[in-house]
Amino acid sequence: MSINKAVDEDLNQNDNSRLTFEGCNVLLDINDGDRLVFSRLTAASTLKIGNKKCSLQPLIGCPFGSMFQVESGKEGPCLTRMVPNGEGNNLEEKDVDGSKDNRAIVDNNTAQSLTSEDIDEMRRQGAKGDEIVEALIANSATFEKKTLFSQEKYRVKKQKKYAPRVLLRRPFARSICEAYFKKHPDKIGFMRVDALSLLLCLGNVTANADVLVVDMVSGILTGAIAERLGGTGYVCNTYRGLSPYPVDITRMFNLSDEICKRIVHASLTDLNSFQTGVSVSESEEETLPAINSAGLEEVGVSAEDGGMDITPEKAPSPITKPAKSIKAGQKAPPEAIKLWKENGFSSLIIAAPELDPWGIIKEVLPLLAFSAPFAVYHQYALPLATCMHNLQIEKMAIGLQISEPWLREYQVLPSRTHPQMQMSAFGGYILSGTKISSSEPVTSSN
Numbered sequence: 001m002s003i004n005k006a007v008d009e010d011l012n013q014n015d016n017s018r019l020t021f022e023g024c025n026v027l028l029d030i031n032d033g034d035r036l037v038f039s040r041l042t043a044a045s046t047l048k049i050g051n052k053k054c055s056l057q058p059l060i061g062c063p064f065g066s067m068f069q070v071e072s073g074k075e076g077p078c079l080t081r082m083v084p085n086g087e088g089n090n091l092e093e094k095d096v097d098g099s100k101d102n103r104a105i106v107d108n109n110t111a112q113s114l115t116s117e118d119i120d121e122m123r124r125q126g127a128k129g130d131e132i133v134e135a136l137i138a139n140s141a142t143f144e145k146k147t148l149f150s151q152e153k154y155r156v157k158k159q160k161k162y163a164p165r166v167l168l169r170r171p172f173a174r175s176i177c178e179a180y181f182k183k184h185p186d187k188i189g190f191m192r193v194d195a196l197s198l199l200l201c202l203g204n205v206t207a208n209a210d211v212l213v214v215d216m217v218s219g220i221l222t223g224a225i226a227e228r229l230g231g232t233g234y235v236c237n238t239y240r241g242l243s244p245y246p247v248d249i250t251r252m253f254n255l256s257d258e259i260c261k262r263i264v265h266a267s268l269t270d271l272n273s274f275q276t277g278v279s280v281s282e283s284e285e286e287t288l289p290a291i292n293s294a295g296l297e298e299v300g301v302s303a304e305d306g307g308m309d310i311t312p313e314k315a316p317s318p319i320t321k322p323a324k325s326i327k328a329g330q331k332a333p334p335e336a337i338k339l340w341k342e343n344g345f346s347s348l349i350i351a352a353p354e355l356d357p358w359g360i361i362k363e364v365l366p367l368l369a370f371s372a373p374f375a376v377y378h379q380y381a382l383p384l385a386t387c388m389h390n391l392q393i394e395k396m397a398i399g400l401q402i403s404e405p406w407l408r409e410y411q412v413l414p415s416r417t418h419p420q421m422q423m424s425a426f427g428g429y430i431l432s433g434t435k436i437s438s439s440e441p442v443t444s445s446n
Contacts, residue, residue, distance in 0.1 A: 018063045020168065025252045026059065027175050029167035031160040036179040038171065038252060049164050052077040064170040069163055071128055079166060102150055105142050114139040119162075129163025136162075149416065171252045173224035180220065180249075181424070188249075189217040189353040190379050192427035194407040196224055202375040202403075202432040203349040209233045212345040212367060214360060216352040219247030222263060225349070226250070226328070231258040236332055236345070237265040238364060250328045264332035271337065271367055344369030348435075351377040357387040357431065365396060368435045376431040384431040397433035404429050 020026060020041055028037040030049060039045055045056040049070055054077050059068065068079040114136055122132055136158050137143050143151060159165075169175050177193045185191075199221065205211060205228050215221045215237050225235050239245050244265040255263075345368050352360060357376050368374065374397070378384050384402050391397045405427045409420040 020060055020062055020064065022060050024254050025171050026064075027169040027171045027179060027252075029169050031164050032167075033182075034160065036182065038179070047079075047166070049077075049166075054079045059168055062168060064168055066168045068166040068168065069129065070166070072123060072126060082165070102146055105145060111142040112136065112140055129159070132162045133158045171254060173220070173227055173253075176223070176249060176252055177220055180218075187218050188220045189351060189377070190426075190428060191217055191220065191351065191377060192405065192407060192424060194405040195377060195427045195430065196220070198403065198405050198430055199349055199351070199375050199377055200224060200228060202373060202430060203347045204373045205229065205347065205349075207232045209346045210340060210343075211235050212348045212364060213237045214239070214245075214350040214352050214355075214364065215247060216245050216354055219249040219251075221349060221351045222247050222328075223250040223253045223255070226255060226259050226263050227253055229259070229262060231256065231262060233262060233346075234332075234336060235263045236336075236340070237263070237329065238268055238271060239265065240268055242267070244329065247329050255328060260328040261330075263328040263330075264336070265329055266332040266337055268363055270332075271340070272363075340367070345372065347372055348374035349377075350375070353377075353379050357383045358390050361387060361391070362394075362396075365435060370435060370437050372435050374433060374435060377428055378431070379428050381429045384429050388431055388433075391433065395436070395438045397435050400431065400433040402429055402431050 022041060022043070025038065025040050028039060028047065030037065037047065039047065039056060041056055041060050043055075043057050043060075046053050047056055048054075052070060054070060056079070058079050058081065059066075062081060067082050069082045070077055071080045072078075119132060119135075122135065127135075133155065137155065140154075143154065146154065173196065174193050177188065177191065177196050180188045181190075181192055203211065203225075205225050207229065209229065210233050211225050211229075213222055213225060213235055222235055222237055229235065237244060237247065244267075247263075250263065348364060348368050350357070350360060350364070357378055361374070361376060365374065376384060376387065381402060381404070388400050388402060391400055407424065407427060409423045411418055411420055
């Protein structure tokens with residue numbers, strides 16, 4: 001194999017590499033989670049932090065997990081890659097004086113002798129953000145009187161203001177779900193990351209599985225299943241009507257072309273027609289609705305409240321990838337639908353908060369193979385309890401149980417490890433079970 005051919009194959013597989021590339025999607029974590037931004041890396045992409053607009057070109061070719069800091073360059077603010085020191089936030093080696101406290105400190109805005117005019121002058125002279133932070137600490141009359149914990153909080157607060165940092169994160173199932181749950185939980189049906197992982201586990205998503213999905217949570221479930229399958233098996237997204245449910249979030253996963261080929265869609269009409277032996281109508285409109293770049297969350301005008309920027313890109317970037325990637329969510333081929341009719345799907349996962357669980361599961365459960373597991377997510381427990389009762393009456397499944405995932409987040413710092421003061425106390429409910437063969441016909445139940 002020639003060197004050029006090896007390089008070309010490596011470039012084709014860069015979706016799974018540890019390095020970013022031009023045209024890939026990234027998740028930018030600004031100031032340790034204060035703000036989360038999705039972006040597509042191009043030479044023309046920019047990021048607005050406060051009143052500064054920085055180019056994202058320095059991020060291209062860097063490994064995921066790299067840390068960048070906003071610095072003042074010759075052409076204006078820019079992102080400079082930094083290597084965090086080994087000390088970090090370690091206070092164990094320091095002598096923590098227990099007799100020190102903050103009771104005698106009075107916050108009257110007179111402790112800081114450095115004025116805003118002095119800071120502006122330092123910036124004009126080319127001072128870096130870290131130098132401004134050190135100057136603020138040196139000119140504070142109460143800094144040395146504070147405890148070590150208070151000093152560290154003061155340092156971090158000033159660093160976020162004068163030397164903001166950007167963490168380059170890989171967009172995969174966990175990071176995408178956490179980002180949406182933090183700022184826009186309604187778009188993913190208020191599904192927390194532990195509920196998503198439990199869905200994949202109860203749905204038995206493994207290699208070479210054919211998973212039937214009802215995804216009405218913007219595609220976070222479809223993308224997570226496809227990511228776990230890794231290019232094996234199929235993810236068939238079914239729907240009622242003529243138009244598939246939007247799966248915009250799957251475009252943020254940086255899935256390879258091989259994995260995108262495994263994400264297909266088929267209406268319930270087509271799947272049920274194959275169950276009865278009727279062929280699929282070629283004249284019926286079953287094309288995926290056009291989803292332009294507005295489906296991907298681009299970096300745009302910064303939100304005033306410091307939230308996650310979700311702004312559609314109105315103008316195409318002047319620099320595009322030469323190779324056209326395959327879009328996820330193509331129509332399922334008739335051969336695959338015929339095979340699913342003969343063997344059935346290996347598992348079923350439903351995340352449709354807008355639909356009645358019993359109404360949809362009695363339509364799609366016959367498409368499963370016998371002894372196949374299924375899992376249904378809903379924001380509330382009552383619809384799942386009704387669905388569970390009907391499944392028991394109809395004798396359609398066994399091993400039925402309703403699970404409520406529970407997650408506790410901890411702050412992990414030296415001598416300050418404790419549960420977070422504010423965390424999510426609710427993550428939805430999941431109904432799971434195993435399909436069985438029933439000789440009695442399925443009847444509608446109230």
